[in-house]
Amino acid sequence: MPRGDVAGSQTTKATLGLRELVFEGALAPDERVPEVGLADRLGVSRTPLRLALATLAHEGLLRALPGGGFVVCSFSLDDVADAIELRGVLEGTAARFAAERLESPAELADLVAVTGQLDAVVAEPTPLLERFVELNDRYHRALVVLAKSDAVARAIGNAVALPFASPGALLASQATLTREREVLVVAQHQHRMLLEAVEAGHGSRAEDIAREHARLAKLNLELVLESEPALERLPGAPLLRRVV
């Protein structure tokens, strides 16, 4: 039995399992989460489960009830839009910091490489969406590294805890949509412009681009909502409430 929160720890197991149960809708939103049944279901004891519950509550996926216990949060479309806008603001700050704090062009090596690979993916007649999402995530992670700020990194980490707020979540669900390629082209254009702005040390422009880049996810959200099959692929879709 390892001591730390390493993978394989019961707490980690409970956290990951619980998060997955929430995302796939196995736990109904706005309903009390039963502590005992869940422990059996996840194969862990109640102690690590309670730690996992506290973690997801911090992330905003659960809400603590005044009388004790937790409920799964549900999100209106406005909530999702807010979360995306917030991510844009934070990534905008990361982009600005990256531009302002760049010490040598060598630091951009990762970002440049990923951008090049993304170009190649988008250039395909039928781009592999899965590959794009993977590289997209790497791009965004590299940007956060360049920001050189633990505070910003933590804030972004919290912001993307909501599944539909993360950079690639809305992309991954629209494999069947027709406007898919156009969205990819625009996104990649923004990636390249953002890279240029950071390289040139144009912090304010980098911030604006990153914000607008996140707003692409809002557009994707609308597209996904119009398509039932795409909606089913969206992680965390059961947490959305169409009607308020």
Next chain:
Amino acid sequence: MPRGDVAGSQTTKATLGLRELVFEGALAPDERVPEVGLADRLGVSRTPLRLALATLAHEGLLRALPGGGFVVCSFSLDDVADAIELRGVLEGTAARFAAERLESPAELADLVAVTGQLDAVVAEPTPLLERFVELNDRYHRALVVLAKSDAVARAIGNAVALPFASPGALLASQATLTREREVLVVAQHQHRMLLEAVEAGHGSRAEDIAREHARLAKLNLELVLESEPALERLPGAPLLRRVV
């Protein structure tokens, strides 16, 4: 024994007590936090203490060790500056949202009232700093309410978990500083300009003002660092490291 996380709960007691111990430097930064001794010291069992440790780790005050256990985080001046800048970005977003989402002037009643009271405090020849800090906090809380966004509210809540990043922390410690009144005048001017911008629906301007308002805290930080007695009043001062 109450069921929820109400005040009086052992977990709450542990969390508050632990946070206070960290802020006052009773636990040395970068040193392992002993779990057993702490439980005795706080008068709680290890189970609620571990929940409190997890909470403070989420807030960024503690860091989980790979081998298990936690250490108190230490912060460089750059870290503090980043945290303040981040708070500015988030409050800027809150201000923009407030301006964009204002439905009726009546919603501003709280903010207007607090601003008026702040005027009165600053108008005094020797303003009561304590009173100013209290009203200042109320002003910032009212702004967050006007933003009408849970996501932004949570992000700001996380950002101000670091004590020296919160709006009034740096003010409260400088009761003896000579430039105190000037800072108050500037801060209150910004409060009023921000209120005007929100009232007029000028989102972008409101955002800019809120950002710059937060940067006043950076100036205060420099002032506090030059004064030993002020530094001693600063909550969480033991977590700062002058040398890297």
Next chain:
DNA sequence: CGGACGTCAACGGCATGCAGAACGCGGCGC
């Protein structure tokens, strides 16, 4: 027939005991 009270069952919070792992120390070998 409706409301209020009493009882009951279930649930969540807390304390504690136990087992496994990491760190430190002493001894041994080179």
Next chain:
DNA sequence: GCGCCGCGTTCTGCATGCCGTTGACGTCCG
């Protein structure tokens, strides 16, 4: 004298039992 290995202590993570509270149901009284 230095480095390595083995052992022990100590600490953390986990499981579980107990207790208090809470909400619900049934019953009784008005």
